[in-house]
Amino acid sequence: MSPEDKERVSLQIxxxxxxxEAHMAEISGALAVINQRLADRDHAYDARFAAIExxxxxxxxxxSQLRTTLTTTTIVTAITVCLTTxxxxxxxxxxxxxxxxxxxxxxRDIGGTHAELQRQIAEINATLKRLEARQPAEAPAVxxxxxxxxx
Numbered sequence: 001m002s003p004e005d006k007e008r009v010s011l012q013i014x015x016x017x018x019x020x021e022a023h024m025a026e027i028s029g030a031l032a033v034i035n036q037r038l039a040d041r042d043h044a045y046d047a048r049f050a051a052i053e054x055x056x057x058x059x060x061x062x063x064s065q066l067r068t069t070l071t072t073t074t075i076v077t078a079i080t081v082c083l084t085t086x087x088x089x090x091x092x093x094x095x096x097x098x099x100x101x102x103x104x105x106x107x108r109d110i111g112g113t114h115a116e117l118q119r120q121i122a123e124i125n126a127t128l129k130r131l132e133a134r135q136p137a138e139a140p141a142v143x144x145x146x147x148x149x150x151x
Contacts, residue, residue, distance in 0.1 A: 001009075
C-alpha cells in the first residue's frame with residue numbers, strides 16, 4: 001500500500017471514528033434525558049404511592065372506628081330490643097291479670113247480687129202466699145175455649 005492510500009484509509013478511519021463518537025455522544029445525551037425522565041417518574045410514583053398508602057391507612061383507621069361504632073350500635077340495639085320485649089310481656093301480663101281480677105270481682109259482685117235477688121224472690125213468694133191465704137177461695141177461672149161447654 002502506498003503512503004497516500006494509507007493516509008486516505010487513516011483519514012477515513014478517523015472520519016468514521018469521529019462519526020461514531022458523535023453518534024455515541026448523541027446516544028449518551030438521549031440516554032441521560034431518558035434516565036432523568038425515569039428518575040422524575042420514580043419520584044412522582046413514590047409521591048403517589050406514599051399518598052395511596054396514607055389514604056389506605058386513613059381508610060383502615062376510619063373502618064376501625066366504624067367497626068367500633070357499629071359494634072356499639074348493635075349492642076345498644078340488642079339491649080333495647082330485649083328490654084322492649086321484657087316490658088311488652090310484663091305489660092301484657094299486667095293487662096291480663098287486671099282483666100282477670102276485674103272479672104273475678106265482677107263475678108263476686110254478681111254472686112252477692114244473685115243472693116240478694118234470691119232473698120227478695122223468697123220474700124215476694126212468702127208475701128204472695130200470705131196474700132193468697134187471706135183472700136177467699138174463688139172459682140177457678142175457665143179456660144177461654146171451655147166457656148159454656150158441658151161434658
